[in-house]
Amino acid sequence: MLAFLIRRLGQALVVMLVISFLSFSIQDELGDPLRELVGQSVSEETREKLRDEMGLNDPFLVQYWRFLGNAVRGDLGTSYFFKRPALEVILGKLPATIDLVIAATFWILLFSIPVGVFAAIRPDHWFSRVAMGLSILGISIPVFLTAIFLIYLFAVELGWLPSYGRGDTRMLFGGWETSLLTRDGLRHIFLPSISLASVILPLFVRMIRSEMMEVLEAEYIKFAWAKGLRKRRIWMLHAFKNTLLPVITVGGVQLGIMVAYTILTETVFQWPGMGFMFLEAIHRVDTPLIVAYLIVVGLIFVVTNTVVDIIYGLVNPMVNITGQRNEP
Amino acid sequence: MNPDTLQIRPDSWRRFRESPVLHSFLRHRTAQVSAAVLLVYLLASILASVVAPYDPWDLTQFDIMDSEIPPAGSAGADDRFVLGTDAMGRDMFSTILYGTGISIVIGIFATILQGAIGISVGLVAGYYGGRLDSFLMRVADIQLSFTTLMVAIIVLAVFQATVGLEFYEDFAVVAIILVIGIAEWPQYARTVRACVLGEKKKEYVDAARVIGLSPITIIYRHILPNTFSPLLVISTVQVANAIITEAALSFLGLGMPVTKPSLGSLIRNGFEFIFSGSWWITALPAMVLVVLILAINLLGDWLRDVLNPKKYD
Numbered sequence: 199m200l201a202f203l204i205r206r207l208g209q210a211l212v213v214m215l216v217i218s219f220l221s222f223s224i225q226d227e228l229g230d231p232l233r234e235l236v237g238q239s240v241s242e243e244t245r246e247k248l249r250d251e252m253g254l255n256d257p258f259l260v261q262y263w264r265f266l267g268n269a270v271r272g273d274l275g276t277s278y279f280f281k282r283p284a285l286e287v288i289l290g291k292l293p294a295t296i297d298l299v300i301a302a303t304f305w306i307l308l309f310s311i312p313v314g315v316f317a318a319i320r321p322d323h324w325f326s327r328v329a330m331g332l333s334i335l336g337i338s339i340p341v342f343l344t345a346i347f348l349i350y351l352f353a354v355e356l357g358w359l360p361s362y363g364r365g366d367t368r369m370l371f372g373g374w375e376t377s378l379l380t381r382d383g384l385r386h387i388f389l390p391s392i393s394l395a396s397v398i399l400p401l402f403v404r405m406i407r408s409e410m411m412e413v414l415e416a417e418y419i420k421f422a423w424a425k426g427l428r429k430r431r432i433w434m435l436h437a438f439k440n441t442l443l444p445v446i447t448v449g450g451v452q453l454g455i456m457v458a459y460t461i462l463t464e465t466v467f468q469w470p471g472m473g474f475m476f477l478e479a480i481h482r483v484d485t486p487l488i489v490a491y492l493i494v495v496g497l498i499f500v501v502t503n504t505v506v507d508i509i510y511g512l513v514n515p516m517v518n519i520t521g522q523r524n525e526p
Numbered sequence: 527m528n529p530d531t532l533q534i535r536p537d538s539w540r541r542f543r544e545s546p547v548l549h550s551f552l553r554h555r556t557a558q559v560s561a562a563v564l565l566v567y568l569l570a571s572i573l574a575s576v577v578a579p580y581d582p583w584d585l586t587q588f589d590i591m592d593s594e595i596p597p598a599g600s601a602g603a604d605d606r607f608v609l610g611t612d613a614m615g616r617d618m619f620s621t622i623l624y625g626t627g628i629s630i631v632i633g634i635f636a637t638i639l640q641g642a643i644g645i646s647v648g649l650v651a652g653y654y655g656g657r658l659d660s661f662l663m664r665v666a667d668i669q670l671s672f673t674t675l676m677v678a679i680i681v682l683a684v685f686q687a688t689v690g691l692e693f694y695e696d697f698a699v700v701a702i703i704l705v706i707g708i709a710e711w712p713q714y715a716r717t718v719r720a721c722v723l724g725e726k727k728k729e730y731v732d733a734a735r736v737i738g739l740s741p742i743t744i745i746y747r748h749i750l751p752n753t754f755s756p757l758l759v760i761s762t763v764q765v766a767n768a769i770i771t772e773a774a775l776s777f778l779g780l781g782m783p784v785t786k787p788s789l790g791s792l793i794r795n796g797f798e799f800i801f802s803g804s805w806w807i808t809a810l811p812a813m814v815l816v817v818l819i820l821a822i823n824l825l826g827d828w829l830r831d832v833l834n835p836k837k838y839d
Contacts, residue, residue, distance in 0.1 A: 213668055224684050334827060338820040340770045342777045343793065343812050350800050451671055458676035462774055466797075477778060480683040492680065496672075503671050 202511055210504045217496035221489045222265050225275075226258065274493060275486030279479070284490035288472060292494075293375050294364055295460050295471035301378065301391030302456060306399050314406025318414065319433055329403060336400035341459050345393035345466040352389060360386050362468040390467040397459050398452050405448060409441040416440075443510070450506030454499045550832045557828040563821040571627030578620035583786055597806050612795055612807045614784075621792060622811055626818065628788040632702055633769040637761055639707025640768075644714025645757070649745045651715065652722025663719065666712035674709040674771055681705050682780040695783040702781055706768050717760055721753035755833040762826030766819045773815055789815040 256264075268274070274285045317326035339347075353361035364377045364386050377383025413419065414437050422432045461473035468474065472491065479487040542548060551557050570577060597610035597618070610618050651662040669677075685701055686694045694701070725731060726749070734744045775781035776790030777797075784791060789811045796807030 209664070224680075334823055335820065338766070338823050339816050340773050340777075340790075340819075342774060343816065346793070346797060346800065346808060346812070350805065354801060454671050455673045455675075458673040458679075461675075461679060462778065465778060480679075480687070481779070483687050488683070495676070499671050503667075 203508065206504055206507055206511075210500045213500050214496065217500075218266060218269060218493060219262065221492040221496075222262050224492070225265075225485050225489045226261070269493065274490035277479075277484055277487040277490075279482050279484045279487070284486045285494075287475070287487060288490055288494050291470060291472045291475045294377075294469060295457075295464070295473060297364075297377050297387060298390055298394060298460055298463065298469060298471060299453075299456055301387050302394035302398070305391060305395035306402055310399055310402035310406055314403045315410060315433070315438060317403065317407040318410035318437075321411070330407075333400035333403045336396055339396070341393055341397045342462045342466050344396045345390070345463055348389045348393055349466070359389055361389070364470055390463050390469050393466070394456060394459060394463045398456060401452070402445075402449075406441060406445060409444050410437055413437045413440045447506060447510050450502055453502050457495060457498060547829075547832050550828070554828055556824050560821040560824040560828070563817065564825065567626060567630065567818055567821070570623055571630050574620075574623040574627050578617075578623045580617045580620040582616050582621040582624050596804070597810070610806045610810075612792070614795075618806065618810055621787060622789070622814055625782075625787050625789045625792050625811060626814060628699065628782060628786065629769050629772060629790070629815070629818070632699060632706070632772045632788070633765045635703045636706035636710070636768040636772075637764045639703060640710040640764060641714050641757070641761065643708065644711035645718050645750070647711060648715035648718025649722055649750065652719035653726065653741065653745050653749070659719070662715070666715050669709070670712045674706060674767075675774060677709040678702075678705045678771060678775055679778065679780060681709075682775060686780065691783075695785060698782050698786070702772055702775065706771050710764065710768070713760060713764060714757070717756050718753050721756060722749055725749050725752050759826060759830045759833055762822055762829060766822040766826065769815075769819055769822075789818075 272285055273283065276282065277284045277287050280287050313329050316323070317329050320326055349361045352359045364383060377387050419432060419436055422436050427436075457473075460469075460471060461477060463469065464471045464474035465477055472494070476488070476491045478484075479491065551561075575581070612618060612621065647662055647666075651659040682701060682705060689697075722745075731744060731748060734748050739748075772781055772788060773790030773793070776788050777794045779794065782788040782791045784795060787795065792811035793808050793815070796804070796809075796811070799805075799807050800809075
């Protein structure tokens, strides 16, 4: 078990190193930190001297090593646009994005489990057919179109809900501004969270349905029927519990996908989160902010994947923890 | 020409005629409609330069005075523009035709590239196994967890900023195909690898090895054809996904430029005008895009049902 943990953590570390290396190469490629600092007016001589002082003429690997050292201490450079530490800027935007992800996850869990389970138990019921039809329609509509459609319908035509911004927020634990606890905030998060959920929800419904249908075919379910157990007990306790495992793993990966899609959702709704900030940073060529975003998001991906893997390893006795190959 | 091929031809045609795929297709209304829709799309985009009344890439053909004319049937419509015009005065009908072409080209070529990389990696990983296999599959896992959209946004943003916008406009199609093609290889690699692991144990592979065929021949001539059905199924999904990704990138301003718009860039152009009531600039390309993706996905769904190996085992 310990060996499995160490291997997994070691792997996570390697991935983070690769991410930091790639991010740093981007920094090296994009923009000139000196010009951002002093502008165009300084003479070539002073420029060269400053470059030396700032270590910009050092070999690539030396610079990378310095970058890594700073990064570990939480210094990811200073944003050209905001004139503040990049990490601070990102952490300031993080709560908005996490709010959005939480709200979207809420919708996904609320609908995907009952609908998916029902569609598996009663595949020929009209509701299952409609749900499956809607799910393929949902997969086929890109998230930004869902967002635009929702804005057009609820904000432009009906005028029921706001189309941009976060609304009122409330401080939580001293540093966490959340929209989830105020009426106005909830009104604002309604449309963005539904659009974000609309990417993953249909995938989840289909996945839960197909996994559950597969489980329902298994021998032990037939045995449970033969024993004369009650329907509800077989469905919920025997079948559904065993569908959860694959759902957890895929679910972990989907969380990463959701972070990527926040860029689209936040852009459409001008939601002041990380994704919107990243896109603005790209248009402003704010290199330190771009790099910091890559590192933070990379860290989020790596941590969720590692945690999901470890949980999966703990929950599923079939995963071979020792790391030896087993032939299927 | 090898005399064998002449014999195989009529035989394979007969196999096609009697196959469960065709049998099911002739009885499946959704599949027929989807195939018909796709055919129309393909024809329309191939013949775009003939069918379209204007050339949307040539800005001299349009007048900014003609901007935001609504489509036929609404008040203020103009006979010259059946589907109205966009904010630059371009004919929506022509622009959508050309844009659909670009979206389809990117979807297909990106998928071909994904297939080429992914199938090779999957075959090698599955056939040789061992450390190489675990390494390649770990890389695939990691690559997958970062999602194509994310990778594509970053790569295209950096690329655009490095080479400058003018240069980028000329190479946007190639850049997008390369990015989506390279970022999505794990999908194919995983599927192929799983198939190879199953096929490898079968006797025909042993037989091929015993008669002294090289691994390359065994992999490509004997194992690969047997992984065809699952590949066909994921290929449809992949084309749809590639088109969605391209549209998303263009919507963010990192894909096709305004001068050579794909469906995604058209939607982006129109987005700011929905608040002022010019819904058609967004709605028309959006509908065209959704119908295209829906048709591909429905066809893919049907294929999955027909080719589902579990049913025929």
